[in-house]
Every structure is written in C-alpha cells, then in structure tokens.
Amino acid sequence: MGAEATCVLRTNGSSHPGRALLETDEPIFRGADGFRLRLPLASIKSARAVGGQLQLDAANAPVTLELGTAAERWAERIRSPAALQKLATISKSIARDGAVWVVHPKGTEAKVKDTDVFAAGKKVGLTATKVARFSETHTAEKLVIPVAKR
DSSP, X not given: OOXXXXXXXXXXXXXXXXXXXXXXXXXXXXXXXXOEEEOOGGGEEEEXXXXXXXXXXXXXXXXXXXXXXXXXXXXXXXXXXXXXXXXXXXXXXXXXXXXXXXXXXXXXXXXXXXXXXXXXXXXXXXXXXXXXXXXXXXXXXEEEOOGGGO
C-alpha cells in the first residue's frame, strides 16, 4: 500500500509521536520515543475514521492514530486491503463481453469478503456472475459488464 504519515499514536492511556506506515499486510508505527508497533491486518477487528483519527480495534488493545485528512483513506485501505479500488480503471479496459476475476483469501477471518467484491463491482458498473473455488485457501468472483449495458 505504501502510505506514510507523521502522527501521534494513542493506546493504553499513553501517546507517542512518530511515523506510521501503511504496508500491504500491516500498519507499522515507529515512535520518536522508541515505541514500536506492528499490527497485522488479521489482528484488526475494525477500522474507522472519526474526526481525523484512525481508530483501530486491534486484538490486544484499541489503537488511535491522529492522521488528519488521511484517516478515512487509511481506514478504507485497512478494511479493503485487496486492490478493489483498481476495479474502476480495470472495468474501463475490459472487452464488452469480457470479465474480471477477483481472487482473495476465503474464510471468516479474511479481510476481503465476497460481499466487498460484489459491492466494489457494482460501484463501477459490473455485476458478479460466478463464484469459484480457486484453491484451498482462496476464492474468486467473476465480474462482468451487465448484458443491458453491452
């Protein structure tokens, strides 16, 4: 994901100024005071932006990052770590009778759910027509341009 910000992290009644990085599979915080924190995406139960603060319900304790205007973008990227936002660009370049397959981890602990894929597809004018077992650990959804719009 590659986002980075200077911010303040608050957790367990303490605050730490420093730098936060939003990597592909985890947010990382490096405090100016030596405090360090890594939060694997699987350990984050929810992410929401409230008044410029990114509030993470993490497995061990709630964590708040004061990110300002970037908080909502970070929350969305944590909630939907697969590149679903790229569907807007991809949908413009597929053949009228073509398809896009979205492959993602399956299971109740997966950060991207099939309903997230369906909603992201619908948002850019695509409809889901098929769900397939990709492997033991991954599933795939087929998104197409609706027949009425071809």
